[in-house]
Amino acid sequence: MAENGAIRSVCIVGGGSAGWLTAGLIAARHGRDLKVTLVESVRRGTIGVGEGTWPTMRNTLRKIGLSETDFMRATHASFKQGAKFARWRTGAADDFYYHPLVLPEGFPDLDLAPYWNADPNQSFSDAVCFQEALCEASLAPKLMTSPDYVGVANYAYHLDAVRLGELLAEHCTGKLGVHHIDDDIIDVRQSETGDVSAVIGERHGAIEADLFVDCTGFASRLLGEALGVPFIDRSDVLFVDRALAVQLPVEEDSPIASHTISTAQRHGWIWDIGLPTRRGIGYVWSSRHARNERIEEELAAYVGPDFARLSPREITIRSGHRAQFWKNNVVAVGLAAGFLEPLEASALVLIELSADYIATAMPANRAAMDFVARRFNTMTRYRWDRIIEFLKLHYVLSERKDSAFWRDNRDPATIPQDLQDQLELWRDSPPGEHDFSSAHEMFPAASYQYVLYGMGFRTRARPGRLANADAAQDAFDRTAALKRKLTATMPTNRELLGRLAQYRFPPL
Known part of the structure; x- marks a missing residue:
């Protein structure tokens, strides 16, 4: 860290959707003013069984400079309307x-x-x-003539999560200047204040930074293991x-x-x-x-x-989350912060929101970081609690008695x-x-x-x-009229994706 405590470098530990979305949003916003490094073991792979997103993903991809055509082709995506x-x-x-x-x-x-x-x-x-x-x-939800990320109806995506990580890695390193290190983290070094000063790679040794983002999945190597932030189990509800x-x-x-x-x-x-x-x-x-x-x-x-x-x-x-999401100079994103269940596809949107906040509210120096962290923790805990309540709503209203x-x-x-x-x-x-x-x-x-x-x-x-x-x-009448019009004019999901393989959506 610089002598005045200025935040000059960010190290994201772990790849996948969480790591690369975070790297992309930070690098796209801060450019050359901030060194962004992502270290991961490419041999470990990701959980990636397939993902549903929220419509927010369209704005996230636009922010980091990806065209919708390239994104959908690379991730084998389809349209999701609910x-x-x-x-x-x-x-x-x-x-x-x-x-x-x-x-x-x-x-x-x-x-x-x-x-x-x-x-x-x-x-x-x-x-x-x-x-x-x-x-x-x-x-x-859109036509071939619809510009990138614009539709007749609001929409999100279904996609191959592994391919999303690969696409983001290529884009972040090739277009946004993110420094990529392939290594296995074998230790975490802390300073006398409790901050993480470096992660130790098996092949690259000490990798230092001013701010660390923990994207190490369920292991939560930095926030959970090194800093000892406990996990709050929510299986009593979900x-x-x-x-x-x-x-x-x-x-x-x-x-x-x-x-x-x-x-x-x-x-x-x-x-x-x-x-x-x-x-x-x-x-x-x-x-x-x-x-x-x-x-x-x-x-x-x-x-x-x-x-x-x-x-x-x-x-x-x-099912659960960490008691804190940002402690000292470590903030967790993705599975390192917690996970609930795949109902309503809330996992990726929490990654997007967390990564966007980190990029937008990036503290100028270490002294400001604790204040930013407190706000982030309050906001993020509120979001987790609301998601838990909304997911539970689906179950408590059921009339099923068969088990x-x-x-x-x-x-x-x-x-x-x-x-x-x-x-x-x-x-x-x-x-x-x-x-x-x-x-x-x-x-x-x-x-x-x-x-x-x-x-x-x-x-x-x-x-x-x-x-x-x-x-x-x-x-009610307008809704009925829109249904008649759109069901008569819109292509099928399969038809539009077939055209997208040959043509491109117009740039926004």
């Missing part, structure tokens, strides 16, 4: 609802929830938003702790789902993510509630005869008190912006509406809230 939750409410074959990525028509100025009457032939999301219709028809994943090759002309499919099972749920060449499928469950043999049987039934030639991979999930997994999830002792309070309030008033006043909210009020009313929750109608009936009817 999530379809099947059999979560009752377990019946026709039980499903959507959490789309487009807000309800007119929201938040006009709240359609009080005007929606439950109709067995039309879900809440289908009544207030056109995007469910696009998903049901496997249609794309039960799932295992995943069994497979990759199923698909035919070149098969439809590609324009959404994540989440299908509830007796002891958890199955994710189904469509890419151009394969489907990533995985069963997420609680080892406290089921044995591996039963899980494999249910996953095989979901996949079908092709399961016999696949090689399932079991992944251990540790202890679902019954135990409705035990009030496992439901955060804030969520219990909100559910009581929402019986008389739909979720609104007034319920989520922090600048660091993870989900808008509309997301809560989609889940609540998709799962059969009802808010009692109050006469005073029905004063805009004409405006509401106009919004």
Whole structure:
């Protein structure tokens, strides 16, 4: 560190999506003013079973200077317009609802929830938003003439996480000047103040920096091991702790789902993510509630005869997070900070938000770092708590009684008190912006509406809230008109990806 304590160098320990997204955002913002080094062992590999992103990824990629065409080609990406939750409410074959990525028509100025009457032939999301219709028809959210990262509908991506890491590494080192070191870290050196002064590589020796970003995965080599920040287990709220994943090759002309499919099972749920060449499928469950043999049987039934030639991979999930995320001159991003479960694809967005904050609020010197760290810890803990509550919401509303997994999830002792309070309030008033006043909210009020009313929750109608009936009817009519127009004009996910292999989206 310079004599005046100025922050001149950052060392990111660990690669993958977390390490390279962090390196890219820092290097893109600070250029030559800050030396950015990423050290990783390229032999170790990453968990990378396939990822779903949030729409925020579009802005992240734009910030680091990647074209959407190059990104989608390199990562074998497809378009994601939300999530379809099947059999979560009752377990019946026709039980499903959507959490789309487009807000309800007119929201938040006009709240359609009080005007929606439950109709067995039309879900809440289908009544207030056109995007469910696009998903049901496997249609794309944009046209070939749409510029980079611009769509007719809001969208995110499904992608190959391993290829994302490889693309980011190439871009960061080739275009953004990130210094890449391939090495195995064998020790962490600390100064008398407790700061990390260097990580020790097996082949390169001491690698010094002013700020260290821990992207070492579940091991949390710097924040957890070296600095001793404890892990807070949240499995008392979120039960799932295992995943069994497979990759199923698909035919070149098969439809590609324009959404994540989440299908509830007796002891958890199955994710189904469509890419151009394969489907990533995985069963997420609680080892406290089921044995591996039963899980494999249910996953095989979901996949079908092709399961016999696949090689399932079991992944251990540790639901929780560190008590602090930034201590001294070490900040953790990605799995080193924590992990919950893959429902709602929250892992990558937490990486994006953390990395962007570090890049934007980069302290000028060591004296300012502690203040930045306190703000980061407060903000990040708030985000983790809100994600935990939102994930739990999916389980507590279920009416399934076919296993202890679902019954135990409705035990009030496992439901955060804030969520219990909100559910009581929402019986008389739909979720609104007034319920989520922090600048660091993870989900808008509309997301809560989609889940609540998709799962059969009802808010009692109050006469005073029905004063805009004409405006509401106009919004319902606009939604219906948009569905007719877009389902007739938009290409399928497969068709647009096929064109993208030959042509490029126009630059923004």
